[in-house]
Amino acid sequence: MVPHLTTALTGPLLDLEQHMLDAQPRIEQWLRAKWQEHDAPFYASVDLRNAGFKLAPVDTNLFPGGFNNLNPDFMPLCVQATMSAVEKVCPVAQRFLLIPENHTRNTFYLQNVATLAGILRHAGLSVRIGSLLPEITGPTVMDLPGGQSLTLEPVRREGDKLRLDGFEPCAVLLNNDLSAGIPELLKGLKQPVIPPLHAGWATRRKTHHFSAYDQVAAEFSSIIHMDPWLINPFFDDCHEINFQERNGEECLAAKVDELLQDIREKYREYGVKNAPFVIVKADAGTYGMGVMTVKDASEVRGLNHKQRNKMSVIKEGQQVSEVIIQEGVYTFESINEAVAEPVVYMMDHFVVGGFYRVHTGRGQDENLNAPGMHFVPLAFDTSCSLPDYAAGPDTPPNRFYAYGVVARLALLAAAIELENAAR
């Protein structure tokens, strides 16, 4: 079962997919060269939006939380890619301490942790799970659906190393995006911390990521001769905003207006009849909190109390003072009339699978990763690495190949972003 594109405007996308298929040797050679220059993150997931006329990343997660949603058939791919990632980052490691998010009541998330731990174990690592939660004071077994369980253990710091009872990890793997800031416990560790602390939302900014993506998309587009806009959403930032005190509203409105005009121009060029929209979201945010869809600059001027509240606080109660204004990309993929948004998973620089977030109650111009949003995951049916040259674009293996290419461009942007942040 694969979602269908429900737009008449598939022309440019089919061109784009065909283009990517035709240019595959050039694309893969270019990517190979890039991965000689840049180190891929250990793992990542990329949210894509497929508008038919445009296929673009809208978010790159360096602490992916949906491994349980991948097609189990692709577990061997995950294991192989993990072996490759471990070789690069910490070849001598034998024991991994996995530090998850503090969502102990989110069964879906815990299943992700269990799946991820399973992948790491199959790649030949001893894995135990250390919780940052103060209430975890001893080994705590969490029961999961299907008879599985997960044991969380309290993390202890001894000198400049983390450990659990009877377990001295060689490396620390974070599956916690550090939205609440970098805990003291994790600072200045002697063990390798993967991804590095500066990959967390305590320091990361979406605008830095998309600046790097601008470069990547421009270079990539030049080698396969296409308009980078077809894979790249416009964006701008607003870095001194206070929704509660209504500071910076005018600046935001002006930039929203400018961006909407830029999009309108592009829509005109490609004959897109839909209304342009932008997404305003926290620059350091995640988890779909503090996000709004805007079709007219006036909408950000007269925010009511509830809207202001919604925009000003994100995960872990962090205040929002910096936002990214991102070109909204319509999602024109749907399955049984529900909107479907692809998410691509990568380990090292390999695409290991993906799934669709399928949501019935949302519009084509809304964010599908929002609180209370209980999407149904639909695992990709086939791999992203087996395009069918004999078939046309728009067949699943070819669409998935295009997804894999765009996701890897976002991954490359993340690699460059992390390098810049480490300077």
Place this chain on the structure above:
Amino acid sequence: MVPHLTTALTGPLLDLEQHMLDAQPRIEQWLRAKWQEHDAPFYASVDLRNAGFKLAPVDTNLFPGGFNNLNPDFMPLCVQATMSAVEKVCPVAQRFLLIPENHTRNTFYLQNVATLAGILRHAGLSVRIGSLLPEITGPTVMDLPGGQSLTLEPVRREGDKLRLDGFEPCAVLLNNDLSAGIPELLKGLKQPVIPPLHAGWATRRKTHHFSAYDQVAAEFSSIIHMDPWLINPFFDDCHEINFQERNGEECLAAKVDELLQDIREKYREYGVKNAPFVIVKADAGTYGMGVMTVKDASEVRGLNHKQRNKMSVIKEGQQVSEVIIQEGVYTFESINEAVAEPVVYMMDHFVVGGFYRVHTGRGQDENLNAPGMHFVPLAFDTSCSLPDYAAGPDTPPNRFYAYGVVARLALLAAAIELENAAR
């Protein structure tokens, strides 16, 4: 469908499998360290024999010819491993010239070439197939079962480069084992030749491989505390033999006798009731020609005319003057009463799949890779990288994991063998 072990002597093997499962993190860490020191061959297949009490490699092929026999579900694994191999060997390459064996009438082999070319293409390479056959004077389309076809083209040398009409390859991938010697055409090329020419049977010797395997098996066995004999067949060589003129017969008989005694001692130690046997085969041979099973030294003394002929000539009419005498390992795996021998496929240092050679008309002590031997391939059902920790040894994922470990040990031996040969 998975073959069953038909021996009561599974004790030591189940111990071995359980041992490998328990020691997985240590094994994988050790292998990771080894692959930092040694470069894995681009690809390889390893023939294993599973005697229940012993699991050992008996042949390592550096020009594997059965990609068509792998489970199609594992194609993404092959593609991912190929990407990794290309990155290491020739990251800038975009166009590969694939040079196959000269078996244009062997449809099974041609299907292998087609599958291999497909894997390379999916990994993002432009691939064309160049034949060394003089009768291929222009593009020649070979029809394959299932409506597939393969185009062979004549290879031309220009200066120190190979090319086809309208195609300048960046690298040359050999799927031809050079049994007939190294063609002038391939000597001193500027393009990378993969695997290197010295991996061909023109220079390769089985005894060199198994000497390297001796070291690898000894070190591996010491880290997981077991008797290396359980994964390593004894062997010896005889390097001045002429079957036609009956020279060296006595030397051969004496060494056969010695080896049989060594095996008998080990059989006694482990309580194995079967009769020991050795395999005498060409040291530079392949393709199952020039192979005999010997249970008593007297058998190599009184060879009749037909036997002498059989032993003295191998593939491409090469004369045999050097033989390896290898401990025979019983194959106690069978399916529907047919003997089954596992073959494990690797690309770079990753296990990408495997299959069983299933043959009804052969005994447990015979070579299953012999001329006229029409085995039925039975693809491995599951991957070799997903052992099931909750299940016991002898369940397929755990048996396949053990296969993958032993095959990678043979691969490591091949890496060391090639390094030594390059000196």
